[in-house]
Amino acid sequence: MPRIRLLDPSVVGTIRAGEVIDRPAAVVKELVENALDAGSTLVAIHAASHPERLIRVQDDGTGMSREDALLALRRHATSKIESVADLSRIRTLGFRGEALASIAEVSRLMLSTRSIDELTGTQVEALGGAVIQVSGVGRAVGATVTVEDLFFNTPARLRFLKSREAEIRVLSRIVWNYALTYPRVHWKFSVEGREDTDLPEARDLLERWEVLYGRGSEDGAAEFDDEAGGIHVSGVLGAPEQARASRDYQTFAVNGRVVSSATLGAALRQGYGNLLPGDRYPLALVLIEIDPSHVDSNVHPTKREVRFRDEARMFQVLRRAVEASMRRYVPTGIAFGEGGVAERPSGAGTYGGAGTTGEGPAVAAEGRSTTATLAPAGAALKAEEALTLALEVSSTEAAADPRDRERGDVEESLAEPEIPIWQLHERYLIAPIRGGMVILDQHAAHERILYEEARAHLYGGTGASQVLLFPRVVDLTPAELDALLMLEPHLRRLGYEASLFGERQVAVRGVPAAIPEEAAIDSLRAVLASVDTLGEGGEPPEEHIAKSFACHAAVRSGQALGPVERRALFDRLFATSLPHGDPHGRSTYVRVSMEELDRRFGRR
Template identity: 35%
Template structure:
């Protein structure tokens, strides 16, 4: 007796349906693809019970004839491709010919459709993939597909569905994601006959983005663009301060197809870089238009996974475009050029968090003074709030700068630059600092403390658990050394501080320990120098940990606060 058998058509269809139809939102996704490919300009999605009881998608697209209705529920029946070569030039949302057969095999389905060229439409009823009836009917041009009792014939699958509220959440997310790249199409979503979403037809993607993100975020969006042969990248980026704790507001489209691709997500996060702290995600929409022959969309039945022929190039271009857009964010507020020598760090021991400008050249201070005056586009330093925030009058409003975050960025960038050039500026201490550590920490420092010398830190084991700190980076002369070195001991124990990421983490800690603290009083000259140094940095909008350095309050926003304008 044979152990291997050929599966029956019914079982095979239900297995195939399991790959395409995971939950009610999967049905909505596939039906929206069909409506868009049919050239619809109005799409209405109606659901009941979170889509478990009913899903109905109606459109005003091209519609189907009687013969096409009969074919559309057959597996691999499609109007999109004719040969294998067509898979490499797909420009439609659907192309497999699997959606309707898969949905029909696990539900009770009614398809009503009429092409505009015909006077009468047809209604096709199916249950579990079996045709029940095909009749003439009066209906408007377009197609309406009703799906009832999803997984009625697969009770085990039905038990795995979540609550109506959870399933509805996924449907809302799906309709939102499909509405973004098609602003010319009106999308409406109803839940138990109550309108949940409505995206009216818009003139462009920016108007549709406003409906999605809300006015405040939409008004702050930055546009990133990269154009090249065979590929065009455009992104709309919310500034880092509008971060979220999950990636649900990161939307990626390749040839208008919504994809969930870790590769692209990683590129977007790398583009934001240190502007976001760990566990933070940006609000952003990324559109990639690329020659179909350079991307494979036939990777997964859901069509949400893709492969690029030259993934490294796509990754690099995404990162570069985002970095360029975010790099000009600060200059958008302060459009001016600053020249002159940067401040040189003092060589005397400082108190933690102190910023001593006593050894800054007098010429540098004189050159910085224009920042204190009103001179057109240049910012005017008007004071300091709570010895924490530097206040500037800028061209478009009030600029507020966190002095600790700003100084931390300055120190971090300088240490990275000096380390990369192999010339970390150090200070030999005339009187070594005596430090005591717990036995376990002292043992690790005695064995691996020499690893710190490349960062300008020279420790001498004085005996037992005592060490002498003889040389330190000039920028860290005021750090609390026992606390700082205790933080580094776990990294030393595990042999870290080798690759660039670990070295950057080291510099972040060093910068945080050496930066001036909130509450420290600065003179106008010191604030001017700090602002000058900040503007010379590659990334002035965030501290190394990702916290924002500045906030901007425009004149219109201020006038609204005081009810001067409505």
């Protein structure tokens, strides 16, 4: 007797059903996608507190005839495709014809539906994949699918379900993802004894965004829209300060289908750059429209994942679109000179060093003081000059849409010449602005400034060097000496001048002109000590050196700054390309509005 045998069709069906339907959330996903494919403008989802006991999805789509309703419960019966060639032209969310059959295989299912061409509807009841009753029913056009006792005939699957809270959380996430992706659809979602949400049709993505993420969430969010190489990307991106500790609040949809994609996730994260710390993830809705022949939607049993024909191009298109959108949050520093004419402060440039000068903060006059003077070298700020923290918004743009002016993080100005800037606990700088105040982290802000200057020198021209009156002899370990010899060209571009002075010593004759001597020597040691991690994660050595140098050369928490230095720090921070965060992604400043202060004091 042969040991290999053909499985019974009922066993095969149960195995296949387990590939498509692995938890209650999968049921909701399949039924919601069917509803959207049917052109529904209203989708209502209800779940019991234990969702495996009851799930009901109702829609007002085109519905089905009696004949189609019976065929829909048979495996691989679909109206979406007819031939293999159709798989490369898929525009619908469903196409395999497996969803209803797989759900029916492992549950008690009731399908009630009516098409616009029929006067009465059809109700089909199935148990474990077998149709047990078909009857007529009076109902409106559309469909209602009720799923009870999920996995009643596969108890092993039940044991693998997580807690009811976890299952409800995953199920809710499916609903919210599609509610975000389809703002023109009216969504109703209820969980027995927990939540009851009604989301009427929204005007746009931002309106639906605010409803789901709370009042005020749209203030820092911005819609984006870009197209390149036949790929259209759009959606909503949350401000950096809205980032979360997990990726759960990122929604990706490809041709209308919500998917998970490591490629898209990595492109989104890189688009934010160092505006975010490494352990934070942006809040985002990303919608991608692409030729169906360039994406494979059939690589996963539940269609949760997709594969792009050109993953690299998809990555670059999304990354660049996000990167461009993030610049909307970047304010620009403007100093008003004589006659009130706005002038860009010296040292302002673009990311990568274009247009950035070699001048930095001058060294304090007191010999080897460790306190950096933050005013640009050779250009002391006049007391009557006013620092403004404002986005460069043209008058035509402001008149066209007032909301555009509110999408920056700092949109107020220090327009009065005598506006004070206070130092709090020698760590933070506080300045009043119209509509509130701005609080700046002095170390993070200076680190951002030095990072961009160092980066400009490493990728471009050599930075200015300050020759020391007495060379500093520095003792190095063998590893540090090897690192010095390896990094010598990069260090020279930063402004260091050093030569061997004994077996394990070097004589430092020049340091970067923008940095006090002690801070420059400490930064040199830090760069040499970090050589072991050089190149980790594919990071160019210039990036690694610039970050390490800036981190150790910046003014420290606990370091007192004078009035001119405080104002210069604001001015130079907002002349950088990305003042939002330091090179590690930590925030450099926060804005506190009057509305928030009023709420704190009970005035609103």
